[in-house]
Amino acid sequence: MNLPPLVQTFVLHFGEMGGRWGVNRTVGQIYAVLFVSPQPLNADEIVEALGVSRSNVSMGLKELQAWNLVRLQHKPNDRRDYYSAPEDIWQIVRTLVEERKKREIDPTLSMLREALMARPESELERHAQERMREMHDLMDMMSDWYDDIRRIETERLVQLMKLGSRITRVLEAADRLNFMSPRKKKPEADDAPSES
Amino acid sequence: MNLPPLVQTFVLHFGEMGGRWGVNRTVGQIYAVLFVSPQPLNADEIVEALGVSRSNVSMGLKELQAWNLVRLQHKPNDRRDYYSAPEDIWQIVRTLVEERKKREIDPTLSMLREALMARPESELERHAQERMREMHDLMDMMSDWYDDIRRIETERLVQLMKLGSRITRVLEAADRLNFMSPRKKKPEADDAPSES
DNA sequence: CCGATATTTCAGAAAAATCTGAAAGTTCGG
DNA sequence: CCGAACTTTCAGATTTTTCTGAAATATCGG
Numbered sequence: 001m002n003l004p005p006l007v008q009t010f011v012l013h014f015g016e017m018g019g020r021w022g023v024n025r026t027v028g029q030i031y032a033v034l035f036v037s038p039q040p041l042n043a044d045e046i047v048e049a050l051g052v053s054r055s056n057v058s059m060g061l062k063e064l065q066a067w068n069l070v071r072l073q074h075k076p077n078d079r080r081d082y083y084s085a086p087e088d089i090w091q092i093v094r095t096l097v098e099e100r101k102k103r104e105i106d107p108t109l110s111m112l113r114e115a116l117m118a119r120p121e122s123e124l125e126r127h128a129q130e131r132m133r134e135m136h137d138l139m140d141m142m143s144d145w146y147d148d149i150r151r152i153e154t155e156r157l158v159q160l161m162k163l164g165s166r167i168t169r170v171l172e173a174a175d176r177l178n179f180m181s182p183r184k185k186k187p188e189a190d191d192a193p194s195e196s
Numbered sequence: 197m198n199l200p201p202l203v204q205t206f207v208l209h210f211g212e213m214g215g216r217w218g219v220n221r222t223v224g225q226i227y228a229v230l231f232v233s234p235q236p237l238n239a240d241e242i243v244e245a246l247g248v249s250r251s252n253v254s255m256g257l258k259e260l261q262a263w264n265l266v267r268l269q270h271k272p273n274d275r276r277d278y279y280s281a282p283e284d285i286w287q288i289v290r291t292l293v294e295e296r297k298k299r300e301i302d303p304t305l306s307m308l309r310e311a312l313m314a315r316p317e318s319e320l321e322r323h324a325q326e327r328m329r330e331m332h333d334l335m336d337m338m339s340d341w342y343d344d345i346r347r348i349e350t351e352r353l354v355q356l357m358k359l360g361s362r363i364t365r366v367l368e369a370a371d372r373l374n375f376m377s378p379r380k381k382k383p384e385a386d387d388a389p390s391e392s
Numbered sequence: 393c394c395g396a397t398a399t400t401t402c403a404g405a406a407a408a409a410t411c412t413g414a415a416a417g418t419t420c421g422g
Numbered sequence: 423c424c425g426a427a428c429t430t431t432c433a434g435a436t437t438t439t440t441c442t443g444a445a446a447t448a449t450c451g452g
Contacts, residue, residue, distance in 0.1 A: 006314050007324045013307045020300055022216045024440060035331075036324035043399075053442045058400060079398060079450065089330050104216055111209045118202050128203045128232035134285050135231075141357060148360035156364055161337060163367070164344035168352055170366050171359070220410060239429075249412045254430060275420070275428060 001051045007036055011050070022103065023067075026052055027060045031069060031085065035092075040073055040082035067099050090154045098150070105143060112136040197247045203232055207246070218299065219263075222248055223256045227265060227281065231288075236269055236278035263295050286350045294346070301339060308332040 001008060011032040018028020033049050034041060041049075046057045061083060064070045069092070070083045086092055112132055120126040149157070160167070197204060207228040214224020229245050230237060237245075242253050257279055260266045265288065266279045282288055308328055316322040345353070356363070 004318065004321050004324075006311055006316065006321050009307065010311055010324070010328060013304065017300060017304060020218045026440080036327045038320065038323040055400075055402090055443075056441055059441090062400085081399080089334055093334070104213060108209065108213060111205065115202055115206055120202065122200065124234065125200050125202050127234040128200075128206070131232045132206060138285055138289065141354070145357040145360055149363075152361055152364060156367070158337070160363065160367060161341040164341055165348055167345075167356065167363070168348060171352070171356060222410080251413075251430075251432090252411055255411090258430085277429080 001049070003033075003049055007033075010036065022100070023063060024060075026050070026056050027063050030057065030060045031064060034064075034070060034083055034085040037084070040071075040084040042080040042082050044080075046083075068095050069099075090157075094150065097146070101143070101146060105139060109136065109139055109143060112139070197245070199229075199245055203229075206232065218296070219259060220256075222246070222252050223259050226253065226256045227260060230260075230266060230279055230281040233280070236267075236280040238276040238278050240276070242279075264291050265295075286353075290346065293342070297339070297342060301335060305332065305335050305339060308335070 001011070003011060011029050014032035015025040015029040018025050018031075021028070029050050029052075030046055033046060043054065043057050043061065046061075047054050050057070061070065061081075064083075065072070070085060073082050073084065074080075075082060086095075112135060115132050116129065116136060118125075118129070120129050152160075163170070197207070199207060207225050210228035211221040211225040214221050214227075217224070225246050225248075226242055229242060239250065239253050239257065242257075243250050246253070257266065257277075260279075261268070266281060269278050269280065270276075271278060282291075308331060311328050312325065312332060314321075314325070316325050348356075359366070
């Protein structure tokens with residue numbers, strides 16, 4: 001591997017982490033190199049940087065394209081393909097979340113939906129199905145939530161995150177202002193309208 | 197494998213998914229079985245259900261304990277260990293997020309912090325470090341955000357999720373009402389944390 | 393169409409992970 | 423302290439995943 005130590009540590013770490021994130025080590029390393037590179041790189045430059053085989057890089061780039069994590073571009077008078085990671089790191093996060101949802105959540109949701117159609121034949125199955133329903137409902141709600149907030153623009157998202165748990169105070173205000181649809185919250189002990 | 201078809205599909209699916217989530221197939225399957233089981237199970241019952249070796253189950257259960265995903269309990273007049281998944285599915289989600297953060301985010305953050313200390317020796321390193329800083333800042337913010345919202349109680353979280361993107365409307369109100377006071381800077385590594 | 397340049401495919405090699413059975417370890421009542 | 427009932431450990435077998443080199447395929451300017 002032919003990289004300055006600073007970059008090498010970063011690349012190796014992403015290689016390791018890649019494993020936990022559903023891609024192999026090489027794919028993780030390729031992405032790390034692209035991420036820190038000031039310009040787009042072609043496949044041979046990546047081979048040079050990482051010291052893995054050309055074919056391995058080719059497969060890795062293909063996988064990164066399947067994940068929508070890299071952009072392919074060309075230089076004038078150069079037939080080679082050049083790849084880069086998006087400038088905007090928030091865009092990267094969005095893509096990552098989107099793709100992981102597509103690969104993990106969506107298939108699980110559809111498996112659960114199928115399972116919930118079946119008619120339980122025993123008490124054991126009845127209980128199992130009950131648990132699956134809980135899981136389905138939770139994931140379904142998260143899925144809806146994601147579909148909703150993914151449309152919020154980045155700056156607003158940052159604002160929300162910085163607000164953190166103080167959001168709940170805002171939520172109390174929301175209750176009072178009836179921002180929320182049908183659900184009604186039980187009022188706290190309040191001195192204004194006391195009966196008995 | 198000795199399970200009703202309904203449950204079997206669920207268990208096999210979680211075996212597959214387990215791989216993507218940093219645990220092996222057997223661990224995923226064990227958890228699936230515990231999740232749908234009406235009572236706690238002992239190791240031999242799991243062996244029976246999944247048709248894998250006793251030692252494999254033993255290692256799987258050990259790993260699930262390392263993830264804090266199972267509870268160990270005992271029955272009167274029975275020396276065997278009985279395992280169960282928590283009743284509360286939200287508790288399961290919280291644990292999963294907590295542990296995944298611990299294993300993926302935290303190590304990455306500390307690698308990045310290290311890398312940001314180094315002095316860049318070239319333009320290439322300078323740019324790489326710049327990108328790492330972007331990544332660090334984003335992850336750090338998410339980490340702070342998580343530390344903050346994890347303390348919100350479940351019911352409130354559900355309320356927030358149901359609110360979805362309408363939260364931005366509330367946020368506009370927040371701007372006007374000046375809810376956003378200057379945020380307390382998080383304390384640096386300090387081993388004598390004071391009560392909230 | 394040719395030859396040069398570039399990329400992809402893929403069968404088998406290499407490496408990594410998972411799983412197993414046997415043995416060792418632990419804990420208990422008596 | 424013993425033996426029965428359980429659990430854990432671990433070296434090697436098995437399976438799965440990853441990686442490579444060689445061959446095939448594609449694309450371009452001339």
